[in-house]
Amino acid sequence: MATQEATGAPSAGATVPLEVRIGFAHASVQWIADRCGADLLHVKGAALDPTLVPGRGYSDADVLARPAHVRRLLDELPRHGWELINTFVYGSSFEHSATLRHQDFGLLDLHRIYPGTGPTPERAFDTLWSQRTTKVLGGIDCPVPSHDAQAVVLLLHAARGGSDAKAANDVEWLWTSADDAARDRVLDWVGRLDAGLAFSVITGTLDEHRDDPAYDLWRVAARGGTRMEEWRARVRAARGLRAKLTVASRSVLVNVEHLTIVRGRPVSRAEIVAEFFGRPARGLREQVSRLARRSRR
Template sequence: MTERDVPLSVRVEFAHAALQWLADAHGIDVLHIKGPALAPVLSEDLDDEGGVPSNRRASTDADVLVRPRQVEAFMKILSEHGWTAMASFESGSVFEHAAALEHTWFGHCDVHRNFPGIGLDPETAFDVLWADRSTVELAAWPCTVPSITAQRVVLLLHAGRTVGGQPQDVRRAWREASPTDQEQTQLLVTRLKAEIGLAAALGHLDDYADSPEADLWRLASQPETLRLAEWQARIKASKSPREALRLAFKALFVNVDHLTMKLGHPPTRRDMAAAYARRFATALRELPRLVGRRR
């Protein structure tokens, strides 16, 4: 019995199992999404001989969606079991939807408190997904997953905000789906108020040109997202003047979590000063392009 290196895909499955163990032990509702938690029809291609998976989905982390009102408690539990925060919800992405954590043995996980593109109130949306949950075994451990239809929605919404659009995911989740499956997916999208995200995934974002959210989706999938444009879109899509003000203020600051990950150590005052200088230089450089975009 040894303690040799464990392959990444194995560590990811152990991460899923560990998260489920902790959730069960503390009465927390979690749904495992993406990666190995996906149904085979959404994660594998058959080879020419038929039947044998030849393109099993590789995943570098474990993703879970947590019942929103239990997120704070779950984050505390994770911190007591060796999970260290790498990025907070606020600094994780433009959508502020997930926190990234790291564990010595299991690698990385993303804890989602909502899923970008779902417009329904997060708690209600979780109830909708939870109602049709099922179970898959990851590392021989029963883990709770959303229905296959909900998995299609999650994949499509993720593709809609990803550079390159995840064409493999869109193909499996939508283009190769039967008319019935597409209809079920569309119904769930409507119920979750996720129409714009689906439009982004399928390349129909122009149908929502007047929506304040459309710019955010368009920018999220751009290979070279403009710093100022990203924040501008985020502010435009904010739900209240108070949130808009908070975002505008935050846009000026360096993301310490990202800088720590980039440097491999907590930034020094000199690192922070250099990052601020780069941020303002970038903002000034992008300003003329932004003005052009607004015409």
């Protein structure tokens, strides 16, 4: 999910509505993808079939790239005004997307994986790509997942949305109030995308998957948790000893990218040092507070 856009409202004197700028963001990225030979699927937001969740708003552009083509996109996008502001490693606990910003078009979430899909990012992309359709965005034909695949993409996004009202509304439209035929089509795509663990959040059966290495990651995403719990979950979900050690080593580092976005300016070395020593204390207080709340239940 893209970092909340600080420039969501047009600047003084600007007359182009946000949704129009986002349409042009999709068009810009698709033109760049065509130029460098990268496969893209435009997901959620402006790319969404409006009949799925009527009136659903959006504030940025989201695209899912073929994993093998991510590097060429990251090389090409800055040549056309897109600035990388948040890398995959620090984008989320799933490390699934990087955030870029364009002076005219706003924010872009570039996904290298879509959390919850499998069994591998490559297989998941191929499955979605095989039944793609197109939608005109900013005057350009943009590939999008099929109607039913879009429903599952939104539900998997809602699965890590916690108590977010928008996520709850997506679940209401696409699952809770859906008829049996629509649910069957959703379940068919859940099977195709090997998305059973993530989808169990929607059906309330997540705890049946406690033995899955990624269980804690989805539990924290869906129900909340402390920073310490999140990092433990990330280590458990990492595949192989080397990956686990890499994730564990990053847990003690300051997320300079996020700190820069929060402050709205480049941060100094002194601020990074202060954050490095301040984070453990905040994490400990957060953990103690959470344990206290549990004990009162």
